[in-house]
Amino acid sequence: MDEGFLSGRFLPLDFCFPRAWTTILKLESELALTFSKQALDSKLPQSLPILNTTDDTNVTIKNNLSPAQILFNLIKTRRSIRRYTTDPIPPETIRHLLEAATWAPSAHNRQPWRFAVLTRAADIKRLAEAMGAHLRADRIADGDDPVDIERDVARSYARLTGAPVVIIVCLSMADMDSYPDPRRSRNEWVMAAQSTAMAAQNLLLLAHAEGLAACWICAPLFAPDLAQETLALPVDWEPQGLITLGRPAETRDKVRLPIDTRVKFL
Ligand SMILES: Cc1cc2nc3c(=O)[nH]c(=O)nc-3n(C[C@H](O)[C@H](O)[C@H](O)COP(=O)(O)O)c2cc1C
Numbered sequence: 001m002d003e004g005f006l007s008g009r010f011l012p013l014d015f016c017f018p019r020a021w022t023t024i025l026k027l028e029s030e031l032a033l034t035f036s037k038q039a040l041d042s043k044l045p046q047s048l049p050i051l052n053t054t055d056d057t058n059v060t061i062k063n064n065l066s067p068a069q070i071l072f073n074l075i076k077t078r079r080s081i082r083r084y085t086t087d088p089i090p091p092e093t094i095r096h097l098l099e100a101a102t103w104a105p106s107a108h109n110r111q112p113w114r115f116a117v118l119t120r121a122a123d124i125k126r127l128a129e130a131m132g133a134h135l136r137a138d139r140i141a142d143g144d145d146p147v148d149i150e151r152d153v154a155r156s157y158a159r160l161t162g163a164p165v166v167i168i169v170c171l172s173m174a175d176m177d178s179y180p181d182p183r184r185s186r187n188e189w190v191m192a193a194q195s196t197a198m199a200a201q202n203l204l205l206l207a208h209a210e211g212l213a214a215c216w217i218c219a220p221l222f223a224p225d226l227a228q229e230t231l232a233l234p235v236d237w238e239p240q241g242l243i244t245l246g247r248p249a250e251t252r253d254k255v256r257l258p259i260d261t262r263v264k265f266l
Contacts, residue, residue, distance in 0.1 A: 081213030084246025100206040106195035128160035163244035170237035213248035
């Protein structure tokens with residue numbers, strides 16, 4: 001190991017943001033990350049001066065990454081995680097994530113996002129059952145194989161009920177502009193949906209930075225009335241999707257296509 005590495009000056013990005021991201025407990029600041037000591041023991045010599053033991057179980061690693069490098073790596077290492085431990089998520093953590101969501105940009109700064117937070121198992125179960133029944137009916141109407149349908153319904157149910165927190169992401173047109181014609185009305189609605197999606201991404205990223213895991217699930221978009229009715233949401237709240245949230249119980253790998261397949265510099 002060379003001196004640069006030992007001094008921490010050249011701490012490689014791959015080390016700071018290992019694949020097993022879930023071992024990172026906390027982003028202390030842009031210059032420090034807290035890991036579980038047990039997770040690190042297998043990876044690092046104890047003598048590294050970059051390690052600053054904070055307590056018996058955790059270590060904080062100072063690094064020289066710029067905020068931009070840290071943000072890029074957070075963006076890149078976030079994955080959709082669909083399995084969670086049964087640990088409850090503290091209400092203040094959920095509020096913190098929701099506050100991050102509300103700092104997203106929004107059309108006219110009207111903040112059209114609305115979030116319904118479910119933490120009671122009975123509420124999540126009720127929603128999962130309603131969503132499952134809807135999925136079953138849709139797929140029966142499609143003429144799909146009953147065995148496949150039941151597998152899909154069971155998977156959807158397990159994904160929702162396996163999460164300690166479910167957040168229904170909605171939009172409201174209450175504060176958006178009104179137009180007399182369908183073209184501009186539609187565009188205004190799309191702007192509200194775009195704003196809401198940006199808020200959700202903030203939430204997903206901060207959850208990841210906090211060592212939590214989440215996944216966007218589209219089911220409520222396919223049954224917005226059902227989600228609204230089942231949860232007695234305000235009438236102007238239009239469900240767009242939901243986010244399952246918890247402590248990760250799996251790791252996932254996903255890749256992206258090279259940006260040149262999706263970008264044209266003109
Ligand atoms: C609009 C949208 C809808 C999605 N719907 C679902 C879904 O219904 N179920 C699911 O498991 N994942 C869903 N996902 C997560 C995607 O499958 C996931 O983002 C994609 O496979 C890339 O993986 P990554 O997020 O781990 O990079 C959705 C994501 C988006 C943005």
